[in-house]
Amino acid sequence: MDLADIAQAAGLRTPIRHQLFINGRFVDAQSGETMPTLNPHDNSRIADVAMAGAADVELAVQAAEAALPKWSRMAAMDRGRILLKLADLIEGNAEELARLESLDTGHPIRDSRMLDVPRTAVTYRYFGGMADKFQGEQIPVEVGFLNYTLREPVGVVGQVVPWNFPLMFTSWKMAPALAAGNCIVLKPAEITPLSSLKIAELMAEAGMPEGVVNILPGLGTVAGQAIAEHDRISKIAFTGSTATGRRIVQASAGNLKKVQLELGGKGANIVFEDANLLAAVNGAAWAIFHNQGQACIAGSRLVLHEKIADAFLEKFIPLARSIRLGNPLDPHTEMGPLTSLQHRDRVLSYVEVARSQGGEVLSGGKAPTGDLANGCYVEPTIVRASGWRDRIAQEEVFGPFVTVLTFKDDQEALQIANSTEYGLGGGLWTNNLQRAHKFARDMKSGMVWINCYKRVNPGSPFGGSGMSGYGREMGFDAMREYTQVKSIWVNVDAQIAPHYARP
Ligand code: NAD
Numbered sequence: 001m002d003l004a005d006i007a008q009a010a011g012l013r014t015p016i017r018h019q020l021f022i023n024g025r026f027v028d029a030q031s032g033e034t035m036p037t038l039n040p041h042d043n044s045r046i047a048d049v050a051m052a053g054a055a056d057v058e059l060a061v062q063a064a065e066a067a068l069p070k071w072s073r074m075a076a077m078d079r080g081r082i083l084l085k086l087a088d089l090i091e092g093n094a095e096e097l098a099r100l101e102s103l104d105t106g107h108p109i110r111d112s113r114m115l116d117v118p119r120t121a122v123t124y125r126y127f128g129g130m131a132d133k134f135q136g137e138q139i140p141v142e143v144g145f146l147n148y149t150l151r152e153p154v155g156v157v158g159q160v161v162p163w164n165f166p167l168m169f170t171s172w173k174m175a176p177a178l179a180a181g182n183c184i185v186l187k188p189a190e191i192t193p194l195s196s197l198k199i200a201e202l203m204a205e206a207g208m209p210e211g212v213v214n215i216l217p218g219l220g221t222v223a224g225q226a227i228a229e230h231d232r233i234s235k236i237a238f239t240g241s242t243a244t245g246r247r248i249v250q251a252s253a254g255n256l257k258k259v260q261l262e263l264g265g266k267g268a269n270i271v272f273e274d275a276n277l278l279a280a281v282n283g284a285a286w287a288i289f290h291n292q293g294q295a296c297i298a299g300s301r302l303v304l305h306e307k308i309a310d311a312f313l314e315k316f317i318p319l320a321r322s323i324r325l326g327n328p329l330d331p332h333t334e335m336g337p338l339t340s341l342q343h344r345d346r347v348l349s350y351v352e353v354a355r356s357q358g359g360e361v362l363s364g365g366k367a368p369t370g371d372l373a374n375g376c377y378v379e380p381t382i383v384r385a386s387g388w389r390d391r392i393a394q395e396e397v398f399g400p401f402v403t404v405l406t407f408k409d410d411q412e413a414l415q416i417a418n419s420t421e422y423g424l425g426g427g428l429w430t431n432n433l434q435r436a437h438k439f440a441r442d443m444k445s446g447m448v449w450i451n452c453y454k455r456v457n458p459g460s461p462f463g464g465s466g467m468s469g470y471g472r473e474m475g476f477d478a479m480r481e482y483t484q485v486k487s488i489w490v491n492v493d494a495q496i497a498p499h500y501a502r503p
Pocket residue numbers: 160161162163164187188189190218219220221223224225226228239240241242244245247248262263264265295296346396397398
């Protein structure tokens with residue numbers, strides 16, 4: 001099938017963009033090289049996408065540098081207006097974006113429609129509104145002086161986005177950076193570049209000046225590395241694996257660029273004996289199985305009080321088994337494929353890891369057969385670990401794979417929750433107010449959800465500590481990340497101490 005037939009079969013009305021977006025135009029890579037992006041439902045080829053190299057990164061940086069003076073000095077309200085227009089265009093093209101995202105990533109279409117696309121629009125709208133509300137301060141210093149701060153954009157920023165939520169994560173990165181007046185060189189993941197190229201098209205339609213946003217699909221080790229190393233890029237924001245995060249920190253050292261990292265996680269989802277059991281069961285399923293478990297904040301460790309563990313699993317296991325796997329474009333599908341075959345195999349390898357350390361597979365643990373055998377599918381998988389030190393209780397699996405652990409008292413629950421090198425997201429289910437707040441305080445976690453899980457909002461800071469990285473996306477914190485403070489002193493009517501005064 002050619003590209004037009006593929007688009008038609010997926011219900012798309014507009015052509016699939018497959019070139020780099022540099023200086024407001026879609027162009028081929030300098031080398032002419034392309035890379036395929038596949039449909040994870042059956043591993044068929046969707047499109048050959050231009051593959052950026054270091055020469056394209058250089059062109060994008062030049063375009064961003066040229067656009068920076070005007071964009072950064074434009075009235076903040078006018079920058080915001082373009083982002084607000086973009087949010088409207090995303091809503092106007094919601095079905096198109098949802099289908100494209102599902103085709104390229106495997107997200108069930110109901111999730112793309114209900115979550116990815118609306119959350120993306122809301123993020124651009126929130127930061128569009130933020131553009132003219134984020135401001136400096138006046139500091140009460142010594143008499144006779146006026147001291148105030150300016151919040152200046154960092155400059156040309158590099159952004160490297162992963163494949164698990166390409167549309168949404170692109171908005172989390174681009175919206176605050178643009179609201180603050182920065183220009184962008186963004187690299188989507190090589191296996192999921194399509195939705196960010198569609199956003200580039202909508203950006204142009206919203207009136208984004210040429211060169212402000214440049215989108216460069218390409219390999220991490222080539223284009224990503226070139227962005228991380230580039231000495232005229234002032235900041236890099238990255239979401240992805242801890243191993244790549246470490247490489248980015250090393251590559252950034254040349255020009256000491258500012259670094260922001262959203263890395264892995266191993267979320268503890270703790271269910272106490274007094275919890276509303278049904279709410280906790282449903283919440284735990286959402287926490288791990290949404291997006292096939294490919295989320296850094298997934299509730300991938302289910303930590304159950306031993307008194308209710310059996311009752312919990314009696315409900316949780318049948319729920320997991322009843323989840324409908326299928327073609328992401330089918331509206332009845334509840335869980336789609338993982339995003340690549342390589343990743344599916346990595347997730348399945350953890351079943352053997354579990355068994356080798358005495359883990360017990362309670363449900364799933366394999367790829368489905370039949371119609372879905374050619375895709376990147378994994379059954380919802382529940383594994384009881386032999387202890388919190390097991391690899392499946394420590395390492396990020398990043399799939400529909402939940403590790404069950406049990407505890408006997410609050411102290412042990414907290415010890416288990418804080419036992420990994422990560423510190424991103426975690427949740428707890430209890431009706432005990434004091435316990436809830438104590439755990440929220442004591443959990444080593446950038447985000448804590450009480451009687452809910454995996455809530456995100458553009459106003460609420462998102463990020464972690466330890467091997468989960470540093471910096472925060474969303475809210476006022478994101479604006480701080482994308483600006484630098486300048487302190488300005490004015491002598492209004494002060495008598496300056498004449499230390500070195502001469503007559
Ligand atoms: P990755 O970190 O290698 O890829 C994420 C992004 O980084 C992609 O855009 C990739 O092209 C880019 N990249 C890769 N090497 C780079 C380099 N040297 N310099 C700059 N950019 C580079 O992730 P992966 O290998 O695709 O997935 C492996 C594991 O990472 C997953 O199984 C999961 O545990 C974790 N992961 C976490 C997240 C998250 O949201 N925190 C997202 C994706 C993957």
